[in-house]
Each structure stands twice: as C-alpha cells, then as structure tokens.
Amino acid sequence: MTDRDAAARAEILARLAESREELRRRLDPPGNGAEGPQAGAYPGGFPRSRTMQVLLSSRGLGTVGAVAAGLLIARPALALRLLRMLPVGAVARMLMLKAVTGLRRKQEQPP
DSSP: OOHHHHHHHHHHHHHHHHHHHHHHHHHSSSSTTTTSOOTSTTTTTTTOOOHHHHSHHHHHHHHHHHHHHHHHHHOOOHHHHHHSOOOOHHHHHHHHHHHHHHHHHHSSOOO
C-alpha cells in the first residue's frame, strides 16, 4: 500500500466517522447527553429503545404522520390495508390521552 492509498483510506475513514457521529446526534432523542437522562436511566420503563423514544417524541410523531399522509396519497390501497392491521382501539386511546393531557397542560398555564 502506498502513502497515497493510505492517505485516501484515512480520509475516507475520517469522513465515515464524522457521518456516523452526525447520525448519532440526529437520532438521539432530545434531552440525552449532559443535560438529560441517558436512554437506560429508567430500566423497565417504556419506551426503552432509542428508536421508539424518537418515534414517540413530538418530532417523531410529526415524521410518522408525514410518512403516513404521503403513503395515503401515493398508494391509498396499501395505506388502507396497513390501516386495517392497526389496533384501532389502542391507537384511539393513545390519541385521546395525548389530547386530554395537552388540554390539561394548556389550562394549567397562567395567562
């Protein structure tokens, strides 16, 4: 291996490490790091995985909603077939809980 090949390889590895770190920063839920608890701070709590924590955060729910709307527009038959697989009662309960919690927070804040 020549010096030129070694330098090119080192540059590629440095860019790869940088892109991995950027992905970690983007996929970590807000609040992780020095300013908040780590992902494993609540053993047995829900959600345990970082992927689910991101998906259930406000940013994640917006992303899931945008993907669902895009799927409904692009392929309505597939979207409806997937919708039939969802447990409607559980999803409705979750949405109602979020709505009630949001209303309570709004009422508790002083004007």
